[in-house]
Amino acid sequence: xxxxxxxxxxxxxxxxxxxxxxxxxxxxxxxxxxxxxxxxxxxxxxxxxxxxxxxxxxxxxxxxxxxxxxxxxxxxxxxxxxxxxxxxxxxxxxxxxxxxxxxxxxxxxxxxxxxxxxxxxxxxxxxxxxxxxxxxxxxxxxxxxxxxxxxxxxxxxxxxxxxxxxxxxxxxxxxxxxxxxxxxxxxxxxxxxxxxxxxxxxxxxxxxxxxxxxxxxxxxxxxxxxxxxxxxxxxxxxxxxxxxxxxxxxxxxxxxxxxxxxxxxxxxxxxxxxxxxxxxxxxxxxxxxxxxxxxxxxxxxxxxxxxxxxxxxxxxxxxxxxxxxxxxxxxxxxxxxxxxxxxxxxxxxxxxxx
Numbered sequence: 401x402x403x404x405x406x407x408x409x410x411x412x413x414x415x416x417x418x419x420x421x422x423x424x425x426x427x428x429x430x431x432x433x434x435x436x437x438x439x440x441x442x443x444x445x446x447x448x449x450x451x452x453x454x455x456x457x458x459x460x461x462x463x464x465x466x467x468x469x470x471x472x473x474x475x476x477x478x479x480x481x482x483x484x485x486x487x488x489x490x491x492x493x494x495x496x497x498x499x500x501x502x503x504x505x506x507x508x509x510x511x512x513x514x515x516x517x518x519x520x521x522x523x524x525x526x527x528x529x530x531x532x533x534x535x536x537x538x539x540x541x542x543x544x545x546x547x548x549x550x551x552x553x554x555x556x557x558x559x560x561x562x563x564x565x566x567x568x569x570x571x572x573x574x575x576x577x578x579x580x581x582x583x584x585x586x587x588x589x590x591x592x593x594x595x596x597x598x599x600x601x602x603x604x605x606x607x608x609x610x611x612x613x614x615x616x617x618x619x620x621x622x623x624x625x626x627x628x629x630x631x632x633x634x635x636x637x638x639x640x641x642x643x644x645x646x647x648x649x650x651x652x653x654x655x656x657x658x659x660x661x662x663x664x665x666x667x668x669x670x671x672x673x674x675x676x677x678x679x680x681x682x683x684x685x686x687x688x689x690x691x692x693x694x695x696x697x698x699x700x701x702x703x704x705x706x707x708x709x710x711x712x713x714x715x716x717x718x719x720x721x722x723x724x725x726x727x728x729x730x731x732x733x734x735x736x737x738x739x740x741x742x743x744x745x746x747x748x749x750x751x752x753x754x
Contacts, residue, residue: 402466404431407525409445417516418489419444421480421507424498426692427522429620432464440476441467442483442492451479477503481510493518520697527689527697528711533621534735537690537713540577540623541733541744543616547572548627548747552754557606557631561586565599565614572616581615581622581694592628593727595684595719606632609726615694622694624715625745626731629752634726641720642728642751644676648718649730649749652686652700656716657740662704669718670702678720681727687715690733712736713744 408431412420422428422441432441432450436459439452450467452460453476460469472479484492494507496517507515529537550571555564565584572580587597588608597611604610613626628642648669656665666686673682687700690713698706700714708714717731733744 403530404525405443405448405466408443408522411521411525412443412445412493415493415518415521416491417493417518418491418513419484419487420493420518420521422495422522423503424495424522426696427495427498427526430522430526430692432467434460434463435620436460438476440480442480444487444489447483447487449479449483451476475506477506477510480507481512484511484513489513491516493521495519495522523697526691528709529691529713529735530711533691534711534713536619536621537623537733537735538744540581540616540618540621541625541746543572543575543577543618544614544623544625545745545747546575547614547616548612548625551612552629552752555604555610555631555754557604557608559604561588561591561599561602561604564604568614577616577618579617581617581624585611585613585626587611587727588631590724590726593721593723593725595721595727595729604631607634608632609634609638609728611727611729613729613731615690620692622690622692623744624690624694624731624733625747626717626719626729627747627749627752628728628730629754631754633753637722638726638728639751641678641681641722644673644678645718645720645728645730646749646751648672649716649732652716652718653732653734653741653743655740656708656714656734656736658708658710658712658736658738660708662699662706662708663702665708666700666702666704669716673718673720681720681722682718683721684719687717687731689714708736710736710738 436456448467492513586599592611615623685701719729721727734741
């Protein structure tokens with residue numbers, strides 16, 4: 401944790417900020433490893449304070465040893481105001497994307513320090529994963545891989561999409577997951593053309609192509625994978641787009657590396673799909689970062705010029721979606737390394753026909 405705090409303090413010094421108020425739940429967990437639900441933190445050059453109420457003070461003493469624990473008995477921002485007064489901080493950085501207008505007004509009324517809205521300071525640090533984070537993501541991916549194999553072994557015509565999704569959720573929890581990364585996307589038949597077709601009451605039928613996009617949380621970190629498979633034979637056009645998506649996914653896995661630009665990596669998949677005549681049916685970005693959140697930086701998008709670094713964990717998820725016919729997406733999680741990338745997801749990518 402000290403390294404993370406040092407990196408943040410370096411940014412504060414660079415931006416000439418005296419202190420930083422942490423209100424975002426994910427940023428708080430990243431900086432403190434606190435797993436409770438109600439707390440804020442204030443970090444300055446030489447001090448670090450963790451503010452929470454009586455429900456969590458004992459937990460905080462164990463989980464947040466490098467911070468001075470402050471118990472709030474009234475409004476939580478009152479304690480932050482007292483600290484600003486005590487240490488005469490001229491500027492207090494706040495997380496503008498997390499603070500509501502009402503909270504900003506409350507802070508402004510109570511705190512003498514100048515409030516400086518900031519965006520992405522901690523989120524930027526979170527993009528580069530350390531070894532402990534990588535190990536947790538690897539475990540979350542391992543659970544998801546086993547979950548996919550469980551689905552292949554248990555799915556059958558007559559079950560509903562939601563029944564299969566629930567069975568998958570329960571199975572991953574039995575392996576140590578604390579929950580799903582998001583509402584499981586399980587879209588069968590013509591519904592597979594819905595990129596975010598969350599599992600429904602639709603009955604799975606013989607001849608359905610099924611897109612399954614899912615993941616799990618393991619000790620705060622997520623996995624995210626997609627596989628498309630078939631229950632019985634499917635039309636030739638669906639085989640065609642499967643092969644195209646497979647190749648687009650493979651090309652990204654082959655070339656993704658630190659130093660590449662986001663739009664450059666996105667174009668590897670997008671240009672190939674376009675060359676094959678299906679560019680109009682690939683409407684989303686090729687990928688995104690994962691970590692404490694299911695969507696975090698860096699992205700793999702035609703609208704971003706971010707430069708990738710060693711330690712980024714990104715998804716590789718091209719897709720083709722044909723309305724009224726069906727769709728295909730294949731998604732892997734990639735860890736960027738000095739040599740290029742390491743594919744974390746191990747599940748087979750060839751079209752499986754059950």
